[in-house]
Amino acid sequence: MKENEKKYNAIDFARYHSGAMPPDEKHALEKAALEDPFLAETLDGYAYTKNLEKELREIKMRLDEKRKQKNTFPLFSRSHIIWWKIAAMLIVMAGTGYFIFFLNSKNNPLAVKQDVAKRGNPATIFPINSDTTASEGNLAFEKASKEKENNNSLKSPATSARSFTPSIEEAQNKEKKMREEENHAKEKSRTMTVSADKMKSADIALNDSGERSFLRPPDTTALVAASPDVYDSNTGNTIAMNKIKSSLQEVAVTGYGTKKKSRVSRALEGKVSGIAANISSPYLKEGKENFDQYITDNTIPVLDSSGKKLSANILLSFILNNKGTPSHIKVIESSCKPCETEAIRLLKNGPDWVGKRGTSGSVRIRF
């Protein structure tokens, strides 16, 4: 840096133009300006100032502001805009991924929402229709503990169109034993707890031999729990799931009583003795008219205390045994309590039924 470049400043230039600068200084400045065009032009320029001090103060202030602006992190500068783009892209990708995952998990018809089932409030149960094995009047439900719920589950996909009736019976053809089982079942205050989530319509019916519990589970997952002290492998416990709507295609029943899940699952395939699955209800071999005639001919009149003949309208449910005769007969609906025994007798000794072993059916007897 040359000496003269250091020496002169705005005040000197102002003094030069105002005439306050002595001639020798003026000469030195002019001489320096002749050597330095930058200085020469500057010297000329300061002839146009109006309020030099104010102007310079303002320039310094604006320059300081600029410096501060440049010092701060410029979020939206060109150099940083690429990072903003990357961040936005990641957010969009994450959002899209989550959306796709959400859609897939929601639309998958076979998804088993066990967590939902576990949380579901039990005993929100609706009565089944007349083509099933129970009526509203016989329903009794009880909430079970969550532990029991977790041990038993019923799963049914939304598009199911089949129904299965798994049963555990080794000697269904022995009527005596079956009667004992029925009585035993009635004596015990059996409870079956059914937990279902989002029950919508009558899709599946679940009942025990004690006519206690019925279920219309949701189109996704249902949870069934039974008390082990009531249901055991020695008695003929049966969980019947009857088709209500043709939309059902598949039902999975898992773990009740002391049965292992694998055993129950295999039962659905008909591989385990004592548990059978079928897809059709039994029907009368010789037709309904012949059955009605049989009732008329063989009914032993039931009299009340005054000797008056009682009329009955009784709906019975049953399970078809190996011989094609009804077993596990239960009263679903009854207009005459004393007449129930006669109705059961008539059904038991009546015409043969056609159907797969273990299937359940119902019949109305009037006399």
Place this chain on the structure above:
Amino acid sequence: MTFLKKILSSQSDAELVHQYKTEGDINVLGELYGRYMELVYGVCLKYFKEPEEAKDAVINIFEELVTKLKKYEVSNFKSWLYQLAKNHCLMKIRSRKSQPVTIDVEIMHLGENNHLDHIADKEAQLNGMENCIEQLPSEQKQAIQLFYLKEKCYKEIADLTEKDINKVRSFIQNGRRNLKICMEKQALEQA
């Protein structure tokens, strides 16, 4: 911050330029620009003749400097800044298409002056140029003698010669140019 300012102020232009190029610290550039800001303002005032425009230009030149100093190799910052400031002002004036560019006589004088830069280095030899001075036109000779030998300022010369101050300046600048030609001739003859 004051300590940092002290350190920066003690550094040369070349050191600050290097530091800014490597670190990109705006405070370093601020210190460097601050040294010449008043000169830049003077140049801008000369071209725009209006303080408001000149002030804006000073700020804009600083912003231009932020990016350009990183790009270019700068050996003499002051000269480079002068050219940058001058070009900025000229570009700005050219961009005003509706406004015709008026070039001041003084600028023209200084334009000539730019070409005589290297002569300044040889000013010490002026004493040996008496022959050449004698060959100059009388007005130029008088002005050169009063300015360089008697060390009078433009105003004093104008008063003594009863000429306009701009004419005095013109005599001096033209006399310098003629001296240069004369000296080059002499150098060729000697060679």
